[in-house]
Amino acid sequence: MHFEYKVQGGDFARAGLASSQVKKVLKQLNVDAKVIKRVVVAMYEAEVNIVAHAYQGTINVDIDTERIVLNLKDHGPGIPDIPLAMQRGYSTASPVVREMGFGAGMGLPNIQSNADEFKITSEVGKGTNLEIVVYLNVPQE
């Protein structure tokens, strides 16, 4: 199953719409509630990152019987120092974005902690690419 969503930089009114649609699909597919929660948190954060930082982006969602793969590709300023950007509390968000309660430097760490696999690549002046994988079958703890 494949879905594609376009995300516009700066369009906070629609931020979260793609995540909401994916959540509905996962519920219809009877995916485990804990798995849905993790996908939703990771995807929302990544979606908001495109809105807050990039000019535009595309989210590709692939769902099969074993996993959910989210691929988020944006055209934007890119991230010069990924390890720094991954640190909790570090943010380059604008004051306006921060006033809205975004830009607390929690997005990327939230994504990582909710993903089973997480890859981030970026090119300064071009954009950023995220691959987030969440397994459908929760390993027994």
Place this chain on the structure above:
Amino acid sequence: MTVADIVTALNLEVLSGAKGLQREVTGGYTSDLLSDVMGFADAGAVWVTLQTHKNVMAVASLKELGAIVLVKGFKPEPDTVEQSNEEEIPVLGTDLSAFEITGKLYNLLNQ
């Protein structure tokens, strides 16, 4: 405990989403940072905040929160009201500060 019970007990104003007053409340979370709520609030929580814009509803809906409480007399923006009514997640209001209403809510939920 339902949202309606909390409205009565804490004398809150129902600002929108009245159709969701029978939602079950299982806890609370106080924060003005959306990623904090996204990452750490549990479903069924009442979210205490001063943020009034529409993205608050996106977070509340994705996390399946019980209700939102706006502090210090803050009012929701029109598109927040609209989404609150659509999603049937109530936005409530109080003149108290986040500190005060959180304390009252905590005591109420832990009675």
